[in-house]
Amino acid sequence: MNHTFSLLFYLKKDTRSSSKKAPIHLRITVNGKRAEQSVKRSIEPERWDAKAGRVKGNKEDARTINSHLDTIQVKINRIHSKLEDSDSVITAKKIKDLYNDIDEKKKTILEVFRYHNEMVKQQVGKDFALGTYKRFETTLKHVEEFIQHQYKLDDMFLNEIRFQFVTDLEFYLKTVKECNHNSTLKYIRNFRKIINLAVKNEWMDRDPFMKYQVKLKETKRGFLDKEELERLENKELGVERLDQVRDVFVFCCYTGLSYADIEKLSPKDISKGIDGEHWIFTERTKTGTDSNIPLLPKALEIIEKYENNPAVLNSDSILPIISNQKMNAYLKELATICEIDKHITFHMARHTFATTVTLTNGVSIETVSSMLGHKNIRTTQIYAKVVQRKVSDDMLKLKGLLTEQPKKAVNQ
Structure with a gap:
């Protein structure tokens, strides 16, 4: 023809x-x-x-x-x-x-990445949190820019990805993108999930991560000590926006809720527990695990303070919540006003609950782990180490004072 x-x-x-x-x-x-x-x-x-x-x-x-x-x-x-x-x-x-x-089997890395992210996007609110989807989108953007930077290409076939691609990506994130060690490894971990998806579907002949080994560095968990928390609670502010941000932050210091969890918390999540007291019964946004928390008097006091607040009455929230970005900006201002020499972020409230409010006061690590909604108690043990470090530092100061006292007595 x-x-x-x-x-x-x-x-x-x-x-x-x-x-x-x-x-x-x-x-x-x-x-x-x-x-x-x-x-x-x-x-x-x-x-x-x-x-x-x-x-x-x-x-x-x-x-x-x-x-x-x-x-x-x-x-x-x-x-x-x-x-x-x-x-x-x-x-x-x-x-x-x-x-x-x-070329059916010659799928590209960005093609598979977008396929994966689309599946995650469709499950937001069910099996995945919105933050998880956003983190994978950010990782995709980094990998796309890395391929342009390193290879001057728009994309690469999966079977072109070798061990050196992974190590070069790590170097790129640390140098060009100026990510710290742990942030870099979190992006690498997200990328590895894409590779695992490709390997399981037999779109790749080999796993470039087979010999790749690296560990997260242990980071210090910032928190407010008892004196700093009391100073923040008792400070007369006189500015409504700062007062509300302070109250929401303090509420989370006494409940251990993250921003994502307090943002979605509604009156229906609070009910009487087995002891007849008020509890929070919720599911963690990040992990989907149950987080059941007895409400301490300070937390209840803050809820009652905002019962008739217009922002609360016109929403399904129990407190007036603004964006996390604005929260952190106002918390920086509050730290200055309260003379707290720490970089306060909203997530520090969760750390303060784990250390200053619970573990330091003798609450068992198993109970704290349950209230925080941790899947593994090893995650909670990080806070126990923080408490031990604080005890150790305090005892070292005491030893120093006790050593100096005999010297002064001799000199006198």
Whole structure:
């Protein structure tokens, strides 16, 4: 059957990336009907030879892209020849579909990453928190920028990912992105989940993480001590916005709730417990685990203070909640007003509950772990170490004082 057939590589200039590059597309035309798709490569428009359908010059990235286009052209021509030899009906879509079947297993890392993130997005509020989805999106952005930075490519096939890719990504996050050690490893951990997904689906021949080993560094958990907490509670502020932020923060110091948990807390989450007292019965946003907390008098006092507050009456909240970003900005201001020489963030309230309010006052670590909604008691043991360190520091100061006293007595 007679037909016309042509193959063209061209730039799609109306969809340039932030790097001012334009994506290269493939156009297959049979009998005047077209089928198009991206070849997952891009280049600056001024470096593109439209007549030749190739990148100009002899730079390394030009040679790499042109070689990739040559490979695609050979495959498309081979598919077209096979269809001709078999006397099949030939269409542009059929050639394109057959080409993609040839490359079915050659999925790209960003393609799989976006596939994974879309699945997470659809389960937000069910199996995943919104924060989890956002963290994977941030990791995707970092990996995409790393591929551009390191390889000058828009994407890479999964089987091109090797051990060095992982170690170079770690170095990039620490140097170019200036992430600290633990933040870097959290991004790497997210990336590893994508690789695990690809390995399980047999989209990859090997796991580049097989020999990759690195540990998180233990970090100090900031918290307010008893004197600082009392100073914050008792300070006369005279400014409504600061007063409300202080009260919400202090409430979380006495309940251990995170920002995400207090934000969604509603009156229906508070009811009488087995002891006849008021409890919070909720599920942690981050992990989905139960967190059941008896309400201490200070926490109840704050709830009662805001029972008739317009922001509470017009919502399903028990306290007037503003954005986490604004909370942290106002907490910085409160630290200055209260002369607390610490960088206070909202999450410090949770640490203060675990250390100053509970463990320091003899509450068992098992009970604290249950109230915090930890899946593993080892997570709670971090706070126990903080308390032990505080006891150790205090005792060292005491030893110093006791050592100095005999010296003064002798001198006198």
